[in-house]
Amino acid sequence: MNKVTLKDIANEVGVSITTVSNVLNNKNITSYSEKRKQQILKIAEALNYEPNLAAKALATQQPNMMAVLLPHYTYGSLQECPFYFYLISGIKNGAHARGLDIIIRFIKANETVEALVAWARGRCLHGIVSVGEISKCLILGLNKLNMPIALVDNYTAFKLKNIHYINTMDEYGGLIAARHLLEQGYKHLCILTSSITEETVDYYRYRGFKKGVQQAGYEESLIVVSTTNYQEGFDISYEVKSMGIDGAFCTSDSLALGLIDGLRSLGVQVPTDLGVIGFDNMSRSRENWLPLTTINQNVIKKGELAVDTLYNHESWGSQAKVSVNLIKRATT
Amino acid sequence: MNKVTLKDIANEVGVSITTVSNVLNNKNITSYSEKRKQQILKIAEALNYEPNLAAKALATQQPNMMAVLLPHYTYGSLQECPFYFYLISGIKNGAHARGLDIIIRFIKANETVEALVAWARGRCLHGIVSVGEISKCLILGLNKLNMPIALVDNYTAFKLKNIHYINTMDEYGGLIAARHLLEQGYKHLCILTSSITEETVDYYRYRGFKKGVQQAGYEESLIVVSTTNYQEGFDISYEVKSMGIDGAFCTSDSLALGLIDGLRSLGVQVPTDLGVIGFDNMSRSRENWLPLTTINQNVIKKGELAVDTLYNHESWGSQAKVSVNLIKRATT
């Protein structure tokens, strides 16, 4: 079961490796006789020939991999989230369609620019998909590699060569969340977000929501949470109950789910006493004792889009956003 | 920002590339003067030298990647499960500790042995970690590659060269689930499983549970579900209610969570009317309106173990199992 090479085929057929290489890669294809071509193809098949990708990459100087950079965040918070799995699926779809492998790299909390750039430099990378928030100096460092980079769910807004952004319509999502709550008759609204400063996903969701509320002539209350997970939502419910509001928008489904369970334990009825809406439409929001109203985003599409962008990239930065829509369930 | 090569360093320092290569790789290291070594190291550093991994792999004929094969199952069922993300984390830990990259490949539903083997043949693979149930002919096909393979959560029990098994103590988990329910005073027990035929994870969980019940002198009822997800659990609850049982063991947390919500909607009180225990201890089982009692397994450890096994492999097949323990929460 030794690796079979071009040479083996060439020997078998009695031609040069040049000819074999050309035929197998459809180069100068017109110049070879049909018979010869079939002959080579047949032998290659019979021998189970498979090109050595490392050699190919070396010879062509062409990259054959797409790197996926994943934030490490706090262990557990990220990893619990099927979201990333979907995203990787999408990236995989895009990459495999073009014959590229995906190679995954987690970014450590204390990752240095040098280490990361060194890592990238050694591989034959076509481009890099970076997911989530990542420090600016890492982005700048990676940019020195002079290869296209797709930043998914990142709002740093660099206007640089090779830097591309792929986002969800987070602001619009916040906007329709507000409108929906108002339409359902909730008037005293509150938003639970992890951030009200720029360059984060949560900020845009917050901003859209605020806009929606104010456009209707109302005002919104604000709760800033430290993380948007279930536990935080559960713990914050006491506060929410005491604020005298009747509708809450959470910037993530996990947060909303925790809030609902917390409210339940305090005897607050959702959706009658209080309406709740989340964001993401993760499967868990549907599979709940009280299915969650939420803003849906197509995560797989986002992953595919990231690869598309890298592949067809204009060297100057681009911006793309995937759409969102409201999914009405039992919590509003 | 062009790639810098050994040649660049050699030119700069004024030595041969052989020398540079030796120094950088700590080969024949005694034979070079300390001064020369420092000199080379300094220039390499200054130039941001990073070895081309493809060239290295070609020259040494040494693999530098670990492949991870992921089942595709039905879209959504797998992907929803953070379980796989943890596993990949563990695999990543093990691989990176040894300077190996991980390269991910999803197995399509209609994957052919040829395609998969061809894929593997072209890369410089150190070994393969395959996750979950995978068809026997794929395993046999991969085995022809003559490289170590770790099968995680797979019970096919081939006694073959290069085939290693990494499992959870599924049977023992089922056993302690049964004992726990009995200790809590539940006597009429039922197991919900997707399989009672060998070579599946669920079979062993089922078998352990059955053993536990019978050892105590009782008998168990059986429900075979088509998949162990939330919806199935929810839908089956009507049946469960009508069976006159007071304790249920579900072979997955998702299934248990669905069952609990289904029972709730039918007015059945958990844990007073009926005790429920799951398996896996996914985060969602803790983050629930009624936290789930379940069997915990260390998935990250399992991933690390898989890589360890491949790395230190004896060529003959091995078997390893990670331990489990019971987590008591509110449903029993």
Added chain:
DNA sequence: CTGAAAGCGCTTACAG
């Protein structure tokens, strides 16, 4: 102590 040379498996002008 150091380097020239062959080789890993492939591609690609270029010559015939």
Added chain:
DNA sequence: CTGAAAGCGCTTACAG
């Protein structure tokens, strides 16, 4: 229509 040869960036006997 086909092949010899150089080259991609590295490693490794081997010779001096």
